[in-house]
Amino acid sequence: xxxxxxxxxxxxxxxxxxxxxxxxxxxxxxxxxxxxxxxxxxxxxxxxxxxxxxxxxxxxxxxxxxxxxxxxxxxxxxxxxxxxxxxxxxxxxxxxxxxxxxxxxxxxxxxxxxxxxxxxxxxxxxxxxxxxxxxxxxxxxxxxxxxxxxxxxxxxxxxxxxxxxxxxxxxxxxxxxxxxxxxxxxxxxxxxxxxxxxxxxxxxxxxxxxxxxxxxxxxxxxxxxxxxxxxxxxxx
Numbered sequence: 001x002x003x004x005x006x007x008x009x010x011x012x013x014x015x016x017x018x019x020x021x022x023x024x025x026x027x028x029x030x031x032x033x034x035x036x037x038x039x040x041x042x043x044x045x046x047x048x049x050x051x052x053x054x055x056x057x058x059x060x061x062x063x064x065x066x067x068x069x070x071x072x073x074x075x076x077x078x079x080x081x082x083x084x085x086x087x088x089x090x091x092x093x094x095x096x097x098x099x100x101x102x103x104x105x106x107x108x109x110x111x112x113x114x115x116x117x118x119x120x121x122x123x124x125x126x127x128x129x130x131x132x133x134x135x136x137x138x139x140x141x142x143x144x145x146x147x148x149x150x151x152x153x154x155x156x157x158x159x160x161x162x163x164x165x166x167x168x169x170x171x172x173x174x175x176x177x178x179x180x181x182x183x184x185x186x187x188x189x190x191x192x193x194x195x196x197x198x199x200x201x202x203x204x205x206x207x208x209x210x211x212x213x214x215x216x217x218x219x220x221x222x223x224x225x226x227x228x229x230x231x232x233x234x235x236x
Contacts, residue, residue, distance in 0.1 A: 021055050025063035033072055033083055034172040040085035044073065071170045084170070094171055099215040101164045102148065106207040108155035109199050117154035118200055124150045125196045132189045140185050141176050147192055151199070151211075188214070 029049075032038050046060045053060070064081050067073040074084045086094065109117065124147035131140035148168065152161045179185055191214040198207035 020059070021053060022059035022062035022066070025049060025053060025055075025060055026066045029063060029067060030070075030072060030169060033067075034169055036173060036176055038083050040083050040173055042083045044081045044083070046081070070166055083173075086174070091171075091174060094167060095216060098164075098167050098171060099212045101160070101167065102151070102215050103208040103212045105152045105155040105157075105160060105164060106195060106199060106211040107204045108157060108160070109151050110202045110204040110207050112156040113154040113199060117150070120150040121147070121154060121196050121199060125192055128189055128192055132185050137179055137185060140188075141179055144179070144188065144192075145172070151195070154199070 029038075029044070038044070044064065046057055046064065049060045049063075050057050064073060064075075068075055068081070072084055073081055075081050109121075113121070124143060127143040128140060128147055131137075131143050145168070149165070152164050155161065179188065191210055194210045195207055195214065198204075198210065
């Protein structure tokens with residue numbers, strides 16, 4: 001992995017310096033993992049990160065510990081720190097849980113969403129549509145993340161939102177690759193439209209059911225995911 005650690009986009013100003021170095025490093029590395037600059041199984045080089053930030057290894061170590069606690073990194077004794085690489089069984093377990101968490105968020109959003117929540121969901125949906133029409137899969141990936149997070153927020157349950165965001169971050173490297181499957185962006189967008197319409201109509205059952213189907217890995221998507229994991233192995 002040759003890319004250098006970068007500051008998150010919204011922290012490239014003077015305000016960033018008021019944030020502890022360990023926190024800035026954690027956020028930058030998390031963004032690099034979620035955005036695909038680091039891939040599952042890649043090794044993290046603490047010395048390079050310390051050099052990039054002009055700091056000692058202490059804040060780097062603290063940042064890596066935070067990311068290990070979140071599940072994004074794994075420490076292997078005498079080998080080093082690596083981006084978490086999940087096996088097929090582990091991935092399926094997490095996608096099953098993610099489907100339930102997101103379905104519950106959608107169900108609660110049907111009950112609790114305020115006008116500003118609905119506006120945020122609709123705005124995110126429109127951004128997804130624009131990216132899909134332009135054929136920009138990377139942009140769609142980013143807008144897709146915002147769409148889901150708008151629904152988490154609309155559930156008005158901060159603890160549920162935090163836990164769902166944590167698992168979302170862990171699964172993002174794999175979800176990003178799922179969107180690269182032929183026709184998946186179009187299907188994803190169609191499902192987004194149904195989910196958004198159901199939330200606006202306060203239709204809990206439809207919102208939860210479609211969200212579950214949207215997230216759950218099954219059928220041909222299972223085969224696509226298995227092929228993606230094989231690709232990651234063969235690339236090493």
